Amino acid sequence: MESLSATVRVLVVGTGFIAAQHAAAIHAEPRLELAGVVDVDAGRAAAASRANGGVPWYTDLGAALAETGADGCVVCTPNDTHAGIAERVAAAGAHLLIEKPLATDVAGARRAVEAFARAGRVLMPAHSHRHYDYALTVRDVIRSGELGDVDLVRLSILGGWIWPDWRGWMLDPSRSGGHALHNGVHLLDLVTWWTGDVPETVYARGRRQTAAELDIYDYLEMTVRFAGGAVAVCEMSRGHRPASYARRDVLVTGTGGLLSLPWDAESGTVTDESGTALLPPGGTDGFATQMAAWADAVTGAPAAVSGADGLLAVGMGVAAERSIATGLPVRVDDVVKEAA
Structure with missing residues (x-):
C-alpha cells in the first residue's frame, strides 16, 4: 500500500x-x-x-x-x-x-x-449507493438488532429516462449486460449488504416500459431469497413518468419491528407548470x-x-437476467460457480 x-x-x-x-x-x-x-x-x-x-x-x-x-x-x-x-x-x-x-x-x-x-x-x-446516508442508515439499524431477525426488505428506486438517446450503449444488452447488471445491480448489492446474508435465488421479471422497441427491460422486479430465510423485493425503473420525478422507498420488517424510509424523508417536492419534481436531497455526497x-x-x-462483493453482485445480476429469460428462479451459487 x-x-x-x-x-x-x-x-x-x-x-x-x-x-x-x-x-x-x-x-x-x-x-x-x-x-x-x-x-x-x-x-x-x-x-x-x-x-x-x-x-x-x-x-x-x-x-x-x-x-x-x-x-x-x-x-x-x-x-x-x-x-x-x-x-x-x-x-x-x-x-x-x-x-x-x-x-x-x-x-x-x-x-x-x-x-x-x-x-x-x-x-x-x-x-x-452504499455510501449514501439512506443506505448507511438502513445498514446501521439492521445491524443494531433493533428490528430483530429480518423477514422482508423492499427497495424501490423509480425514475424516468436518463439515457442520452436510442444509440446509448447502455441500451445494448451485449454492452451493458442488461438492465439488471447496469442499474438493478445497485439494489441487488444493497439488499445483500444490508442483510449480511447469503443470496440463494433470484426470481425476476422485466418489462419494456418506455417502448416495445427497447432491447433491454427498463423496468425490473427482482425477488431475492436468502439462506437465513429473509426475502428482498427489489423494484428498479428507468421508465417511469414524469421523468423529472424520481422516487425511492425502503421498507424493512423484522421479528422486532419495522423500518420505513420513504424518499420524501430527505427531500421536498416542488410543483410548477413543468410538473412535479424533487428538490435536491440533503445529506452526504455519496x-x-x-x-x-x-x-x-x-x-x-x-x-x-471488495472484489468478492463485486463478483457476487455480477452473479446476482446475471441470475436476474436468466430468470427473466426462463421465467424461473435461478440459483446464485450455480451462476457464480460456472466460471470457477
Missing part, C-alpha cells in the same frame, strides 16, 4: 456522464490528485482535460499509465470493457475504483478479482464518500466494497 503521507495520483478512464462526478470527488479528496484523463475519443478526452484544469489527456491507457506513473485508476467506461481494463490496470501495478458492474459476466469478474489478488493492489467496485473510502483502502484500510 501507499505511504499514508503520499499523494495518490489517479487517472480517470472514460469521460462520459458519470466521470465528471468521479473527477469532482477526486478534486475534493486531499489524498488524491488527478494525474490525467483517458478516452478512446480524442475530442472527449481533450474536453475532459479542459474541464479539469488542463490535466494531460490520452487515448491509450497504457501510454497514460506509463507517462504519468499514476498510482490508481477510476474507470467509467462501458460495462463490456470493465474486465479487460481491470486486468490491464492490475498488470500495471495500479489500484482501481471501477464503475459497477465489475464485469458483464462472472468469468470476467473473476479474472479481475484474481488479477488484483496476484498484484496485491486494491480493487474496489463503485457500488455508490461519490465523495466513496472516493474517500477508496483513498482509505489505497493507504492501508480494508476496502469498503
